Amino acid sequence: MEKPTNFILCVCLCFFLASAENSSTKATNAFHVGVVLDLGTSVGKTGRTSISMAIEDFYAKHSNGTTRLVVHTLDSDNDAVQAASAALDLLKNREVQIIIGPQKSSQAAFVSDLGNKSQVPIVTFSATSPSLSSTRTPYLVRTTVNDSCQVNSIASIIKAYGWREVVPIYEDTDYGRGIIPYLIDALQGIDIRIPYHSMIPLSATNDEIMEELYKLKTMQTRVFIVHMTSPMGSRLFPKAKVAGMMSEGYVWIMTDGLANVMDSLDPSVIDSMQGALGVKPYVPKSRELRDFTMRWKRRFQKDNPSDQLTEPSTFGLWAYDTVWAMAMAAEKVGVGNASFEKPQNATDLTDLDTVGISMNGPKLLKAILESRFRGISGDFHLVDGQLQSSTFQIINVVGRGGRGVGFWTPQYGLSKELNQSMTKAYSTLMTDLYHAIWPGESTAVPKGWEMPVSGKKLRIGVPVRDEIREFINVERDPITNITTVSGYCIDVFEGAIQRLPYAIPHEYVPLNVQGQGSRTYTDLVYQIYLQEYDALVGDVTIRFDRSLYVDFTLPYTESGVSMIVPVKDNTNKNAWIFLRPLSMELWLGSFAFFVFTGFVIWVMEHRINKEFRGPFLHQLGTIFYFSFSTLVYAHREKVQNILSKFVVIIWLFVVLVLTSSYTASLASMLTVQQLQPTITDVQDLLKNGDYVGFNRNSFVKDLLMQLHFDESKIRAYDTPEEYVEALSKGSKNGGVAAIVHEVPYIKQFLAQHCTGYTMIGPIYKTAGFGFVFPKGSPLVPDISRGILNVTDGDDILEIEKKWFGDQNACLNQGSTISSNSLTFHSFWGLFLITGVASTCALTIFLAMFFNKNWHEMRNIDHDKSISRRLISCLKYYDKKDENSYTFRREKTNDTNSDANVNCQGITDIEASLNGDDSQNQLSISNYSDGNSSQQEEKSSSPELAGPSGEA
Structure with missing residues (x-):
């Protein structure tokens, strides 16, 4: 019995050993993966360490897997051709199923074509240029964030701090140039101007970099957006510090290309970046991330003893998650069909002709694109062949690293803290960020521009016209040949300049706008747009069409277009x-x-x-x-x-x-009414077909055409003397009925011609005069505040009195004081009061009258009725004595007779009225109502006479 038992045990042991051997063989099926990195850079070193740890962690957690990634790592040595050569070697000699890398965008552009040809997925975790398109190269997968995703966060920061101009500084590579179109679109969307692009080649020497920085220093703009890789950025910032551009008043904003690798930079480089801002994709904190960071530090120090990295960059986290996605795709697809199909018509002239097509490639690409899991960098989710990240963290370089000052999300804009239940509106407010420490250890927000110390003066154009010397007066000294510019506009501008907290070196350039062939005011404004001059100061009207390509300050004069018309003596001598x-x-x-x-x-x-x-x-x-x-x-x-x-x-x-x-x-x-204008409305001019005048250099002609004036009825003049002559002639004698001009010019005219003319209007609204600057000029808000300071005080009154004299005295003499007829509308309240009072009094009187006399009237009517019946019935009575009558009943036996029906009834009624029990006696005197007229009527009636004819 022992031998069979031992035999059975041996058979079972062999079976289990065979199963374990088969299982071990199945778990170790090699899945070849190529890695192409610049191993001499911090990103390359970080990525290599993260890839190794990711493979170990994945198979430690998935010990029952059927595949195992076998990594073949090659160094691209910072060269695009070398990267392509390394990828070609991996495809041809190693027949890798996936290539991780290359590291740079310029390298990825080469290698992606090899991926398309061989149908091998090229997965990069660090090539962020928007120029790389998954549409053109479908086998290029980016497990990193596209650079174009961060431009809106940068634009929100600039808008929050109120900066109006920025200068991008970028390296002359595919990576550097790729973001610029997207950045320009984002900044133009919030009306931010980019006056200059600073592009620095990779081959630039230190002297060339310094030369470019000094050029930037001579400009007004002090806000710079730096989009560079770490090697180029490490050269730029120390030179900027040497040039004095990391001091107070400057603003430096780094894209994620530098912000992501802050911890890997040399301490001296970080020291030169103090006060700079940066944006980078936000990685949520988690326990897994904390544990990975601790292990990664130890592993990195072991692999790279000479480097002093404190924690992995975002690129290292993306590299780690990328390997997990590759391992999951390998498990899903397997290695059952991992061969390459050789091209049928290969010539073997080059290595490219010998590259086959991967049979697993399409399945692997689909599996990678469908990967979705929670990694240490956050949600791993690919859309259109690239990683999606919606949150960016804003950092401020202080001390040895980046201090967080806020976040940006597409839904809510800027915020100090992330809150998943946020319900606030989209914000671009500075108050939604923590206070930053700016270059020079300043806590005051830089205004974003300064007048350059060693820069050229502002060239300010001034329009010159002889007829408006009060506004702009240009005089040239024949001995010294020095040009002096003065006038009302100049004094206002100088007053605004003096109220600025900084000096603005400037010089005036006279520009002629009179005579044949001279430029118009619109032409001068367009010269500012072309940057021929830095500003235009003068009697320039703010108009909508001009504001499309230049910026105006706030107006410093009254607005509107009015008419100058003669006045006539209208003393009333009418008899009525x-x-x-x-x-x-x-x-x-x-x-x-x-x-x-x-x-x-x-x-x-x-x-x-x-x-x-x-x-x-x-x-x-x-x-x-x-x-x-x-x-x-x-x-x-x-x-x-x-x-x-x-x-x-x-x-x-x-x-x-x-x-x-x-x-x-x-x-x-x-x-009082002594003067009346000859014209009171512009419609009167149109109705009468009168001629109207305007200044030749003004835009008023276009306005008159818009008001439907015939061009033949419009006449141009140059000087106030010509206005006087034309108005004195009148429209019917070769002159005009009115001069249409802007209000400031009309006030100047009336100040010199106190009598005989007046101003009617305004007939059209304008914004007044303003100073002209290029679009987006940072001087506009400061000069506008200076203008408000001048016009709100007594200074503007002194300036007006200096150039125009006492305008009020002359304007009052020419004013028309009109006394119109009083209308019923002005007194309807009074008439309402007296009407209501009279009506109420009459109503009360009639009510009292009728109430008092109602019963008296009823008694009178009753007595009158009885008297009429007595008169008709007296023929049936016999006179008893002087005042008494006896009813003859015997004569009224007929029950239907009048006497029986009517007169007998009266006897009964009157007997009861007299209180007499007798039915045959009736006293006539009892029916008297005391009214003399009724008694006279009774005594004068023939029917009241007795047999003897006596009354």
């Missing part, structure tokens, strides 16, 4: 002038209220006031006389009703206001 103070509607309205008020007083007074009684015409006259006599407060009728007195008081107040206003208006018409 006394009717003009009130308009027709006010005359009619006043008359209506006079009549209405008189009628109300009559209604309330005629029953109790004998002065308001009499014949109809007498009472009608009383109404009119009483109302109109209130004008002189001389009515003789005395009112008695309290409501009448209330109405009279209100009406007297209205009359007082009316008469006072009438008197004042009439006095103004007879004494």
